[in-house]
Amino acid sequence: MIVKTVEVKIEKTNQGLYVSNITDLVNKELKECGVTVGSVTVFVPASTAGVSTLEYEPNLIKDLDTMLERIIPSDINYEHHKTWGEQNGMSHLRASIFGPSLTIPFKDGRMMLGQYQHVVFLDFDVIARKREVIIQIVT
Amino acid sequence: MIVKTVEVKIEKTNQGLYVSNITDLVNKELKECGVTVGSVTVFVPASTAGVSTLEYEPNLIKDLDTMLERIIPSDINYEHHKTWGEQNGMSHLRASIFGPSLTIPFKDGRMMLGQYQHVVFLDFDVIARKREVIIQIVT
Amino acid sequence: MIVKTVEVKIEKTNQGLYVSNITDLVNKELKECGVTVGSVTVFVPASTAGVSTLEYEPNLIKDLDTMLERIIPSDINYEHHKTWGEQNGMSHLRASIFGPSLTIPFKDGRMMLGQYQHVVFLDFDVIARKREVIIQIVT
Numbered sequence: 481m482i483v484k485t486v487e488v489k490i491e492k493t494n495q496g497l498y499v500s501n502i503t504d505l506v507n508k509e510l511k512e513c514g515v516t517v518g519s520v521t522v523f524v525p526a527s528t529a530g531v532s533t534l535e536y537e538p539n540l541i542k543d544l545d546t547m548l549e550r551i552i553p554s555d556i557n558y559e560h561h562k563t564w565g566e567q568n569g570m571s572h573l574r575a576s577i578f579g580p581s582l583t584i585p586f587k588d589g590r591m592m593l594g595q596y597q598h599v600v601f602l603d604f605d606v607i608a609r610k611r612e613v614i615i616q617i618v619t
Numbered sequence: 620m621i622v623k624t625v626e627v628k629i630e631k632t633n634q635g636l637y638v639s640n641i642t643d644l645v646n647k648e649l650k651e652c653g654v655t656v657g658s659v660t661v662f663v664p665a666s667t668a669g670v671s672t673l674e675y676e677p678n679l680i681k682d683l684d685t686m687l688e689r690i691i692p693s694d695i696n697y698e699h700h701k702t703w704g705e706q707n708g709m710s711h712l713r714a715s716i717f718g719p720s721l722t723i724p725f726k727d728g729r730m731m732l733g734q735y736q737h738v739v740f741l742d743f744d745v746i747a748r749k750r751e752v753i754i755q756i757v758t
Numbered sequence: 759m760i761v762k763t764v765e766v767k768i769e770k771t772n773q774g775l776y777v778s779n780i781t782d783l784v785n786k787e788l789k790e791c792g793v794t795v796g797s798v799t800v801f802v803p804a805s806t807a808g809v810s811t812l813e814y815e816p817n818l819i820k821d822l823d824t825m826l827e828r829i830i831p832s833d834i835n836y837e838h839h840k841t842w843g844e845q846n847g848m849s850h851l852r853a854s855i856f857g858p859s860l861t862i863p864f865k866d867g868r869m870m871l872g873q874y875q876h877v878v879f880l881d882f883d884v885i886a887r888k889r890e891v892i893i894q895i896v897t
Contacts, residue, residue, distance in 0.1 A: 481620060481758075481759060482656055482657050482658070482757070482758055485656060485724055485726065517760055517763055518760050519760070519799055519894055519896070521658055521722050521724060523722070523723060523724050523731065524733075525731050525732055525733040525736060526733040526736060527672060527673065527674045527733055527735045527736040527737075532854045532855070532857050532858075533805060533853075533854065533857070533858050534805065534850065534854045535805045535838075535850055537838070537841055539836075539837035539838045539839075539840055539841045540836075540837070540838040540841070540847065540850055540851075542837045543836045543837050543838050543847050543850075543851060544851060544854070546837075547829075547830055547851050550829070551686075551689070551690050551829050552686055558678075558679075558682045559678035559679070559681045559682050559685075560674075560676070560678045560679040560682050561678075562678055563676055563678045563679070569679065569682050572673065572674055572679055572682075573679075573682060573683060573686050575672075576671045576672065576673045576683070576717075576739075577671070577716065577717065577855065578854075578855065578857070579671050579672070579717070579718060579721065579857060580671075580672050580721070580723075580736070581721050581722045581723060582857065582858070582859050583722050583799050583801070583859045583861050584801060584858075584859060585763055585799060585801050585892050585894040587763065592801065592803050592892055593803055594802075594803040594804040594805055596805045597803065597804060597805040597858070598805075600854075614724050614731055616658055616724045618658070618757065618760070618896065619759075619760055620759060620897075621795055621796050621797070621896070621897055624795060624863055624865065660797055660861050660863060662861070662862060662863050662870065663872075664870050664871055664872040664875060665872040665875060666811060666812065666813045666872055666874045666875040666876075690825075690828070690829050691825055697817075697818075697821045698817035698818070698820045698821050698824075699813075699815070699817045699818040699821050700817075701817055702815055702817045702818070708818065708821050711812065711813055711818055711821075712818075712821060712822060712825050714811075715810045715811065715812045715822070715856075715878075716810070716855065716856065718810050718811070718856070718857060718860065719810075719811045719860070719862075719875070720860050720861045720862060722861050753863050753870055755797055755863040757797070757896065
């Protein structure tokens with residue numbers, strides 16, 4: 481049974497890779513529901529951002545940036561740039577490989593995450609943007 | 620509550636990377652259900668195909684192909700080729716990294732996607748194939 | 759409706775990449791439920807392991823290892839190593855790109871997988887570890 485579907489705003493404030501730890505934000509929605517056991521789906525309604533889990537700490541985010549530059553570089557030419565005149569071909573590809581959805585079981589009003597595992601919103605676009613994630617709770 | 624579980628046919632008609640925009644196909648299943656709020660899971664029952672979201676436009680599909688050739692090339696040798704005599708080691712690896720499942724919230728009978736975000740079936744196999752995706756609707 | 763949420767132990771016994779075929783383990787949980795139609799979510803509560811589907815055969819696992827070494831090498835330096843003194847920066851990045859969750863439809867008490875498609879637990883950490891996966895069944 482779907483208990484709640486809510487859109488929550490997230491703002492990308494910098495250029496380049498932006499990683500936001502949304503763990504507390506999702507747990508807050510779970511707590512407000514008062515539901516004890518179920519699953520929560522986090523969905524990113526965008527083609528240049530994604531969601532995954534990651535230990536949220538600055539050094540690892542640098543490593544993520546380096547890794548992404550290696551496999552999907554920001555400084556090469558993409559055919560997509562011809563379509564709209566935007567320079568974000570790499571943003572679309574990065575988003576697609578990470579994917580826009582994540583489903584996480586919860587109990588006692590908290591996601592059943594590992595100790596160092598955080599839910600992260602990943603914004604791969606080249607400019608600052610107003611974003612939202614959809615949080616849907618099932619019990 | 621599971622409302623509907625349906626298998627829908629998709630045909631890969633070319634060799635190499637095949638990307639099919641299945642957004643309308645999924646929305647059609649949602650509409651037929653008459654359910655207003657819920658989530659839909661799209662699942663690919665295959666080991667050489669996957670599902671994700673992507674802006675469906677030809678230039679970006681060329682970029683996806685180039686990116687995949689860079690990280691999981693089609694022209695190198697894979698150990699897997701010894702197992703069955705097929706030349707699709709890269710297809711399995713590409714499918715595994717993209718993943719076979721996606722869960723998307725919907726309301727008013729439509730998936731809550733971004734403006735340029737399409738649900739895409741990705742066929743990584745080397746030959747044309749008859750495929751299907753499973754669409755499961757939860758409310 | 760959530761029918762069951764269970765934590766199942768998996769042990770990583772070697773160093774390097776560890777791939778465990780958990781298909782039978784998940785199907786066993788489904789059968790014990792006695793539920794015929796629904797979906798099962800497999801979630802990995804860890805930041806250095808993930809879940810996906812893959813044809814489980816030794817040659818393809820070698821290919822997966824080679825591919826991962828190419829895109830997220832184990833023998834380069836990661837900034838994350840400064841944070842905790844552990845040498846598993848690559849494990850976190852590999853886990854994040856594969857993702858921790860998978861949702862699979864089932865009917866007649868069996869996942870609707872392709873013929874060569876297995877559900878695999880992927881442990882990317884550098885040392886042997888005791889792990890668990892969360893299996894949650896929805897009908």
